[in-house]
Amino acid sequence: MEKKNLDWANIGFGYIETDKRYVSNYKDGAWDAGVLTEDSMVTISECAGVLQYAQTIFEGMKAYTTEDGRIVTFRPDLNAARMEDSAKRLEMPVFPQERFVDAVVQTVAANKAYVPPFGSGATLYLRPYMFGSNAVIGVKPACEYQFRVFATPVGPYFKGGVKPLTICVSDFDRAAPNGTGHIKAGLNYAMSLHAIVSAHKNGFDENMYLDAATKTKVEETGGANFLFITKDNKVVTPKSDSILPSITRRSLMYVAKEYLGLEVEEREVSLEEVKDFAECGLCGTAAVISPVGKIVDHGKEICLSSGMGDMGPVTKKLFDTLTGIQMGKIEAPKGWLVEIE
Numbered sequence: 001m002e003k004k005n006l007d008w009a010n011i012g013f014g015y016i017e018t019d020k021r022y023v024s025n026y027k028d029g030a031w032d033a034g035v036l037t038e039d040s041m042v043t044i045s046e047c048a049g050v051l052q053y054a055q056t057i058f059e060g061m062k063a064y065t066t067e068d069g070r071i072v073t074f075r076p077d078l079n080a081a082r083m084e085d086s087a088k089r090l091e092m093p094v095f096p097q098e099r100f101v102d103a104v105v106q107t108v109a110a111n112k113a114y115v116p117p118f119g120s121g122a123t124l125y126l127r128p129y130m131f132g133s134n135a136v137i138g139v140k141p142a143c144e145y146q147f148r149v150f151a152t153p154v155g156p157y158f159k160g161g162v163k164p165l166t167i168c169v170s171d172f173d174r175a176a177p178n179g180t181g182h183i184k185a186g187l188n189y190a191m192s193l194h195a196i197v198s199a200h201k202n203g204f205d206e207n208m209y210l211d212a213a214t215k216t217k218v219e220e221t222g223g224a225n226f227l228f229i230t231k232d233n234k235v236v237t238p239k240s241d242s243i244l245p246s247i248t249r250r251s252l253m254y255v256a257k258e259y260l261g262l263e264v265e266e267r268e269v270s271l272e273e274v275k276d277f278a279e280c281g282l283c284g285t286a287a288v289i290s291p292v293g294k295i296v297d298h299g300k301e302i303c304l305s306s307g308m309g310d311m312g313p314v315t316k317k318l319f320d321t322l323t324g325i326q327m328g329k330i331e332a333p334k335g336w337l338v339e340i341e
Contacts, residue, residue, distance in 0.1 A: 001112045004153075008120035011155045013286065018151050020110035022103040025133070026093050026145040034103060036110050040150070049132025049142030056186040057086040058129035060285045061247075063108045063151070063340065065118040066328025072337040073108060073126070074326050076101045078247045083128065086183035091141040092130060101338065104128060107149045108340045114153045118327065125154045125285075157287035164293030164308045165205035165282070167221070169271065170195055174209035174219060174242070181219070181242035188244075192222035206282065208295060210271060211240060218269045221282055224290065225249040228269065229279035229314045231305075235262050236277070238269040248322075249283040254333070255321045262314070275302045279312030289319045 006016075017040055024034035049055045059079040064072055080100035087094045095103075104126055108115065116122035128149045132142025172195040175181025180188055192207075199207050208226075211217040218226055218238045225246040228236045235256040237249055256262040274280070280292040293308035294301060306312030311319060324330035328337075 003115075003117060004113045006114075006116075006153065008116045008122045008153075009155070011122055011153055013154045013157050014152075016114075016152050018111040018114045018153070020107065021148060021150040022107045024095070024099075024103070024147045026147070031093070031095065031099070031147070034099070034147075036106060042146070042148070044131075044133050044146075045135040047135035047137055049134065049136040052136055053132070053139060054185075054187040054190065055090055055092065055132035055136075055142055056129065057083060057090060057092065057131075057184055058127060058186060059083050059184060061104070061126045061128075062285060062326075063115055063124040063126060064326050064328075065115055066337075067118055068328055069118070070328060071108065071112060071115050071340040072326075072328070073104060073340065075247055075251065075336050076104050076338055077335070078250070079104075079128065082184060082245065082247070083130070086185060087130065089180060089183045090185060092132070093145055095130060095147045100128065103147070103149050105338065105340055107151050111151045112340070114151060116153055121156045122153055125152050126150075127152075157290075162287070162291060162311060164291040164304075164306070164310070166203070166294045166296065166308075167206040167208050167292055168199055168202065168204040169295065169297040170199070170207035170209050172207070172209070173212040174222065175212065177211075177213050177242065179242065181240075182244060184244060189222065196222050204296065211242065216270055216272070218271055218274065219243050223286075224282035224284035226269070227252060227281045227283050227289070227315075227318075228274070228277040229306075229312060231276070231278045233262055233314055235264045235314070235318075236269060237264075237266050239266045240268070246283050248285055248288060251336075252283055252289070252318050252322055255325070256318060258333075259321050259330075260317055271297065277304065279306040279315050280304050281311075281315045281318075288323055289315055291315055
């Protein structure tokens with residue numbers, strides 16, 4: 001299929017409408033068969049559950065063109081499982097995992113012309129999401145829902161190359177103990193907007209959120225998990241019931257152990273010990289790993305020894321290995337890549 005005539009190297013990280021999207025509706029206790037449609041508009045009641053009580057969940061993932069010309073998605077089964085967990089926590093009907101993966105595959109297949117070519121630095125971003133669609137005025141779950149998947153080509157998250165970030169320890173809480181921090185709910189991201197705007201106004205790239213109970217342990221940022229490298233090259237990631245289980249982070253930990261032979265550890269990480277780490281990165285779908293060069297804790301600077309010039313050496317190996325797997329340069333573990341015919 002001939003690719004769309006886009007300036008792939010300069011499209012940026014924003015929304016570009018594509019030809020088709022997948023839609024399925026839940027009514028009377030069951031999901032319908034689902035369809036691909038050209039209509040990008042969503043029409044719902046002014047009293048829809050999603051508008052009144054933020055009953056919405058979503059996922060983020062990508063499709064790639066590999067070095068040998070195949071189109072693949074990366075570990076969609078984990079996105080499907082995470083959306084199931086999110087749905088259960090917000091009292092929403094589960095969209096079956098096998099149907100989730102099929103909907104993603106259908107959406108990519110219908111928009112093949114928008115999958116950027118290999119080597120362009122761009123990818124096809126996929127956004128599966130679900131929301132309460134019927135009118136709900138009392139505080140209760142909706143009884144009708146819509147599940148959708150749209151696709152949009154995006155450029156590299158960091159145009160012009162990756163540079164280490166400067167982040168700040170936030171006074172805001174990202175998630176309460178026993179709250180919704182472990183699921184991918186829209187409400188989590190809405191509450192983070194004021195915090196990230198405040199950080200940007202103060203000259204920082206991102207926030208480091210601490211645990212809400214003690215304000216002593218590292219959790220995550222508004223949209224990414226932390227990954228630390230010790231001075232003896234151990235890969236450490238924070239553990240907490242309030243942290244969203246990043247698929248990228250889990251994949252990087254596997255790569256660290258199985259591909260690079262590094263020791264890995266998921267455990268509680270205190271703010272006090274951050275100064276002793278050699279490298280720090282933020283893990284997520286958009287950028288894979290964003291290196292952190294400096295953390296500012298209320299005026300006190302914590303400078304990582306990897307510096308502000310480039311990724312640290314271990315972070316770079318992790319980034320190159322995982323992106324090599326995604327792009328077909330390195331053999332992937334079984335089941336990690338789903339090919340689109």
